[in-house]
Amino acid sequence: MTSNEELFARAKNVMPGGVSSPVRAYGAVGGTPRFAAKAEGAWITDAEGKQYVDLVGSWGPMILGHAHPAVLEAIQRTAERSSSFGAPCLPELALAEKIVTMVQPVDRVRFTSSGTEAVMTAVRLARGATGRDKIIKFAGCYHGHSDSLLAAAGSGVATLGLPDSPGVTRGTAADTIVLPYGRLDLVEEAFTADDGQVAAVVTEAVPANMGVIVPPEGFNKGLREICSRHGAKLIMDEVLTGFRVGPTGYFGAAVKDEGWAPDLLTYGKVVGGGVPMSAVAGGAELMDLLAPAGPVYQAGTLSGNPVASAAGLATLENATPEVYEHLDRASERLRALIADALSTEGVPHRINNWGNLFSVFFTADEVTDYDSAKTQDTAAFGRFFHTLLDEGVWIAPSSFEAWFVSDALGDREFDVLAAALPKAAKAAARG
Ligand SMILES: Cc1ncc(COP(=O)(O)O)c(C=O)c1O
Numbered sequence: 484m485t486s487n488e489e490l491f492a493r494a495k496n497v498m499p500g501g502v503s504s505p506v507r508a509y510g511a512v513g514g515t516p517r518f519a520a521k522a523e524g525a526w527i528t529d530a531e532g533k534q535y536v537d538l539v540g541s542w543g544p545m546i547l548g549h550a551h552p553a554v555l556e557a558i559q560r561t562a563e564r565s566s567s568f569g570a571p572c573l574p575e576l577a578l579a580e581k582i583v584t585m586v587q588p589v590d591r592v593r594f595t596s597s598g599t600e601a602v603m604t605a606v607r608l609a610r611g612a613t614g615r616d617k618i619i620k621f622a623g624c625y626h627g628h629s630d631s632l633l634a635a636a637g638s639g640v641a642t643l644g645l646p647d648s649p650g651v652t653r654g655t656a657a658d659t660i661v662l663p664y665g666r667l668d669l670v671e672e673a674f675t676a677d678d679g680q681v682a683a684v685v686t687e688a689v690p691a692n693m694g695v696i697v698p699p700e701g702f703n704k705g706l707r708e709i710c711s712r713h714g715a716k717l718i719m720d721e722v723l724t725g726f727r728v729g730p731t732g733y734f735g736a737a738v739k740d741e742g743w744a745p746d747l748l749t750y751g752k753v754v755g756g757g758v759p760m761s762a763v764a765g766g767a768e769l770m771d772l773l774a775p776a777g778p779v780y781q782a783g784t785l786s787g788n789p790v791a792s793a794a795g796l797a798t799l800e801n802a803t804p805e806v807y808e809h810l811d812r813a814s815e816r817l818r819a820l821i822a823d824a825l826s827t828e829g830v831p832h833r834i835n836n837w838g839n840l841f842s843v844f845f846t847a848d849e850v851t852d853y854d855s856a857k858t859q860d861t862a863a864f865g866r867f868f869h870t871l872l873d874e875g876v877w878i879a880p881s882s883f884e885a886w887f888v889s890d891a892l893g894d895r896e897f898d899v900l901a902a903a904l905p906k907a908a909k910a911a912a913r914g
Pocket of ligand 1: 720722
């Protein structure tokens with residue numbers, strides 16, 4: 484059996500850093516990334532045959548657990564009729580109709596293949612609709628790696644301590660205004676300073692890429708109000724929260740009953756059930772500015788892919804209210820175990836959660852934005868992480884990432900977690 488070390492050495496010869504996405508390389512925690520061989524339910528097995536309880540779930544999509552029978556069946560049945568047509572097809576239509584039915588006020592959905600593409604498309608649409616160039620984003624929010632959204636982008640960039648990326652032109656960077664998260668007064672100020680030039684505010688519905696940050700009371704609604712007053716669009720990025728924090732994401736859980744809506748929503752992760760798939764969604768008037776209905780160009784060879792659409796549809800159909808209840812309970816149970824283990828060892832920590840979505844910050848201070856998230860003891864996290872891994876628990880290799888629970892987590896998995904967490908907390912305490 485080839486070891487993870489040997490595989491990583493081979494991978495580094497043929498792929499930059501040995502990976503297809505930076506955080507996977509374990510840069511922040513050291514050691515060798517585990518190569519995934521297979522996964523089923525809540526368990527993932529590496530190339531050496533070691534099994535782990537998976538609390539990453541492919542960074543969000545695997546809400547039902549891995550290889551869920553209904554999702555597998557949908558993928559197999561659809562792939563038998565070809566894995567791609569490059570033509571309109573029934574699975575994408577069914578998924579679009581499902582999203583429109585589930586999330587009012589969505590009238591139209593444009594499918595793309597990654598969250599990056601979805602948010603990039605939303606930004607272009609906002610610029611096309613308003614005839615303005617600038618956008619406002621918040622430090623620590625990640626919206627994918629498109630040029631205009633890479634500034635102060637949390638997560639991978641924060642994990643690796645990278646500055647904003649070379650290769651982004653000064654012109655593009657100048658069109659992105661980055662503000663601290665949670666400060667409506669600064670948003671208002673920025674609009675006033677750039678009067679008539681801001682096309683859109685882009686925000687994560689619940690920031691989760693600098694760790695989970697709970698939106699201050701009235702913050703998202705306040706953004707809506709400011710955008711409306713200044714003729715700008717509000718893009719609420721639900722790539723991570725969509726269909727995860729509830730059947731209709733953050734929008735359904737927190738916004739709908741307040742009687743307002745963003746102009747555009749973006750989805751990814753759960754919407755494709757683990758197959759590349761994402762979407763921009765919104766009202767008819769704005770969405771129909773997209774080509775070919777309108778002049779704003781956007782396209783994709785594999786967009787609306789039948790297999791991805793079928794996997795997404797099967798996932799949404801099987802994500803019943805009971806599943807969301809189970810996710811909430813599993814998250815609560817896990818948070819209690821973590822808090823107990825870290826408190827017992829006197830490890831300073833904060834656990835932020837919004838519904839089932841949570842993260843653990845290794846700091847004693849309240850974490851409300853990117854600056855406070857960066858005060859954590861990342862070395863303590865590294866020791867915590869590696870002990871968990873040794874004990875058969877797979878969490879994201881960065882303290883700036885959320886933890887992802889799945890419907891497949893049960894008592895057997897919690898026994899493993901209950902045994903592993905005290906050991907990991909001890910390691911974290913041994914600084
Ligand atoms: C909120 C948010 N938006 C956009 C993206 C980008 O999605 P993708 O990695 O599919 O390009 C992510 C990825 O983690 C995300 O969390």
